[in-house]
Amino acid sequence: MSKPRGFKVLIATTRVPFIDGGAELHAEGLQRALREAGNRAEILFIPFKWYPPERILDQMLACRLLGGREADCLIGLKFPAYLMPHPRKVVWLLHQHRQAYELWQHPMGDMHAYTNGAAVRQAIQYADRELLPQARRLFANSRNVAARLRTYCGLEAEPLYHPPPDARNLHSGAAEDFLYFPSRINPLKRQHLAMEALAQTRTNVRVCFSGPGVEPGYDQTCLALARKLKLQNRVEWLGSVSFETKRDLYARSLGVLYPPLDEDYGYVTLEAMLAAKPVITCEDSGGPLEFVLDRQTGLISAPTPEALAAAMDELWENRTAAREWGAAGRDRYSSLHIGWDHVLEKLLP
Amino acid sequence: MKVLIATSGAPFIRGGAEILAESLCDAVNAAGHEAEIVTLPFESWPPSRIPEQMLACRLLDVTESCGQTIDRVIALKFPAYLIPHPYKVIWMLHQHRTAYELWDHPVAGDLIQHPDGPMVREAIRQADRTLLPEAKAIYTLSRNVSGRLGRFTGIEAEPLYNPPAHAALYHPGPAGDYLFFPSRITPVKRQWLVIRALGLCREPVEVYFAGEADNPAQQAECTRAERELNLTGRVTWLGLVSEEQKREHYAHSLGVVFPPLDEDYGYVTLEAMLSSKPVITCADSGGPLEFVVHNETGLIADPSSESLATAMDALWADRRHAATMGEVGRQRYQDLKISWNNVVEKLLC
Numbered sequence: 001m002s003k004p005r006g007f008k009v010l011i012a013t014t015r016v017p018f019i020d021g022g023a024e025l026h027a028e029g030l031q032r033a034l035r036e037a038g039n040r041a042e043i044l045f046i047p048f049k050w051y052p053p054e055r056i057l058d059q060m061l062a063c064r065l066l067g068g069r070e071a072d073c074l075i076g077l078k079f080p081a082y083l084m085p086h087p088r089k090v091v092w093l094l095h096q097h098r099q100a101y102e103l104w105q106h107p108m109g110d111m112h113a114y115t116n117g118a119a120v121r122q123a124i125q126y127a128d129r130e131l132l133p134q135a136r137r138l139f140a141n142s143r144n145v146a147a148r149l150r151t152y153c154g155l156e157a158e159p160l161y162h163p164p165p166d167a168r169n170l171h172s173g174a175a176e177d178f179l180y181f182p183s184r185i186n187p188l189k190r191q192h193l194a195m196e197a198l199a200q201t202r203t204n205v206r207v208c209f210s211g212p213g214v215e216p217g218y219d220q221t222c223l224a225l226a227r228k229l230k231l232q233n234r235v236e237w238l239g240s241v242s243f244e245t246k247r248d249l250y251a252r253s254l255g256v257l258y259p260p261l262d263e264d265y266g267y268v269t270l271e272a273m274l275a276a277k278p279v280i281t282c283e284d285s286g287g288p289l290e291f292v293l294d295r296q297t298g299l300i301s302a303p304t305p306e307a308l309a310a311a312m313d314e315l316w317e318n319r320t321a322a323r324e325w326g327a328a329g330r331d332r333y334s335s336l337h338i339g340w341d342h343v344l345e346k347l348l349p
Numbered sequence: 350m351k352v353l354i355a356t357s358g359a360p361f362i363r364g365g366a367e368i369l370a371e372s373l374c375d376a377v378n379a380a381g382h383e384a385e386i387v388t389l390p391f392e393s394w395p396p397s398r399i400p401e402q403m404l405a406c407r408l409l410d411v412t413e414s415c416g417q418t419i420d421r422v423i424a425l426k427f428p429a430y431l432i433p434h435p436y437k438v439i440w441m442l443h444q445h446r447t448a449y450e451l452w453d454h455p456v457a458g459d460l461i462q463h464p465d466g467p468m469v470r471e472a473i474r475q476a477d478r479t480l481l482p483e484a485k486a487i488y489t490l491s492r493n494v495s496g497r498l499g500r501f502t503g504i505e506a507e508p509l510y511n512p513p514a515h516a517a518l519y520h521p522g523p524a525g526d527y528l529f530f531p532s533r534i535t536p537v538k539r540q541w542l543v544i545r546a547l548g549l550c551r552e553p554v555e556v557y558f559a560g561e562a563d564n565p566a567q568q569a570e571c572t573r574a575e576r577e578l579n580l581t582g583r584v585t586w587l588g589l590v591s592e593e594q595k596r597e598h599y600a601h602s603l604g605v606v607f608p609p610l611d612e613d614y615g616y617v618t619l620e621a622m623l624s625s626k627p628v629i630t631c632a633d634s635g636g637p638l639e640f641v642v643h644n645e646t647g648l649i650a651d652p653s654s655e656s657l658a659t660a661m662d663a664l665w666a667d668r669r670h671a672a673t674m675g676e677v678g679r680q681r682y683q684d685l686k687i688s689w690n691n692v693v694e695k696l697l698c
Contacts, residue, residue: 018414044359049410
């Protein structure tokens with residue numbers, strides 16, 4: 001590290017109480033990296049509830065009223081916590097409030113269904129456009145997030161990648177007879193699409209799903225779909241698993257299936273690459289497309305059950321290609337120089 | 350039950366309140382519930398920041414987490430205890446003290462020194478009077494805190510004692526040649542008073558101070574006083590020590606000196622009792638007076654350097670009496686039946 005040590009750094013982010021996801025791991029990874037580099041770092045988790053829409057405005061104001069001038073630097077990650085004022089603020093955008101942007105009038109969003117939805121959306125967009133430029137520097141979690149910010153707000157942010165939480169411990173192993181799909185069980189991650197595709201495969205592809213079910217009902221929907229499509233023997237549904245189990249599943253998988261809708265960044269892609277496994281993703285999956293090279297480190301399919309099924313069949317039948325693409329993925333990860341040292345160089349004053 | 354523990358704190362400062370919140374969280378989880386802490390950043394200067402942050406707390410919405418009810422909020426500190434929730438229970442660690450009993454205190458009083466002070470004090474008092482009664486129940490940390498709340502706000506609240514963290518690990522040990530004073534180094538803990546008292550001691554009393562200064566200036570002031578009074582060799586600044594080191598310092602001390610100004614509760618007293626050590630405290634020290642019995646489990650001095658010096662000399666000169674008082678203190682702790690089970694039962698009933 002060439003930077004001087006001993007900064008007091010506040011990480012400002014938003015949290016839905018009792019729900020853990022990638023965002024929490026990101027904030028904690030950043031905190032750990034800052035501490036290991038000799039700084040003091042604390043995370044401010046501001047509780048967030050996005051419904052009904054007018055509550056969002058209250059919480060935006062709350063963030064404007066909170067602060068931490070004591071700190072040498074404040075790093076804002078998530079809406080609306082990144083609106084918190086600080087004289088030395090850097091924003092490292094995880095994502096904006098997606099329902100006010102790319103998920104507006106999208107079946108996955110619901111803000112547009114409220115009578116005041118449009119007004120709240122306008123207020124969010126206005127706040128982002130006016131207040132994000134108050135940061136000294138603007139970074140984004142990925143090229144995808146930077147591109148959305150440019151499209152919707154006309155603001156430039158530099159993409160800044162960081163390693164997944166368990167990067168140091170992931171390893172490869174001999175491929176067994178299953179594809180692995182680790183993720184929170186959530187409509188945006190599209191476990192249902194994976195089920196529908198599975199029903200259309202020619203070969204006897206098996207998929208192992210893991211991840212916490214946070215969206216009430218969606219996990220049941222997926223399981224009902226598996227029953228309806230008679231996939232019980234080809235689907236393994238593990239729920240939440242430990243880091244150890246997840247590592248082991250990555251290592252033993254034939255490849256990783258990861259077809260989310262417009263993912264911001266997506267640790268899964270990077271974890272698969274670290275485990276030397278090929279990744280099947282979709283053309284509209286966002287973040288994963290910054291890493292997966294079609295037919296070099298994985299397969300990029302159209303977001304339809306038929307196309308996804310064809311990709312799954314191909315990987316299932318062509319084990320040599322699967323192995324080679326996996327190894328090429330790991331090489332590609334190394335060539336990208338994704339590391340916390342680099343992140344801190346960029347973020348610290 | 351999903352239980353959210355809400356508290357406020359200055360970022361980068363870790364004291365009794367932070368430890369208490371974590372212990373409470375562990376205890377609620379251990380009782381089979383799902384608990385989580387939300388800590389809101391709090392800046393007390395300039396005074397105009399205080400009403401802003403009170404408003405921020407009123408604007409937050411912690412009624413649900415992703416569609417699921419948050420069953421209970423346990424709020425600990427101002428202004429976090431103002432967060433609205435239909436099933437909020439307050440376990441008050443303290444109100445904003447410089448708007449109340451410390452308003453015109455020569456050392457601690459800060460609001461009084463600012464032109465906005467009187468207005469902000471009124472806003473705080475008004476909010477407490479109006480909004481505290483929203484809670485389903487109000488408990489406090491100690492009789493001292495209940496007393497203040499009753500005196501200033503007219504609200505009755507039952508004190509609910511809690512054990513220090515890792516209470517079971519404290520143990521007696523052979524008395525060495527020092528008095529122990531573990532605490533954050535800050536004016537209200539009155540390390541400065543102990544330094545001045547040391548200058549007046551007739552016995553060659555030595556004191557070990559453990560803990561970090563809130564800011565370097567406060568440490569510098571103490572060290573300067575130490576030099577001016579020629580106390581070289583009689584004062585040891587240990588800085589931040591681990592929990593294990595702290596327990597060893599307790600175990601090998603002759604006794605504990607803990608003369609804070611109007612302490613809310615004070616784990617130090619209880620930790621000393623668990624280590625079978627007598628406690629020297631002052632007549633205006635607040636919380637410790639609920640536990641220390643003069644001449645039976647320790648000594649209660651006047652808050653003057655002369656009186657404190659006399660008490661320190663007395664302990665130093667009569668080691669047998671010191672050992673006896675320590676033993677009686679340990680017995681008294683056992684008799685009080687202080688436990689987390691009791692705390693959790695009351696807060697969640």
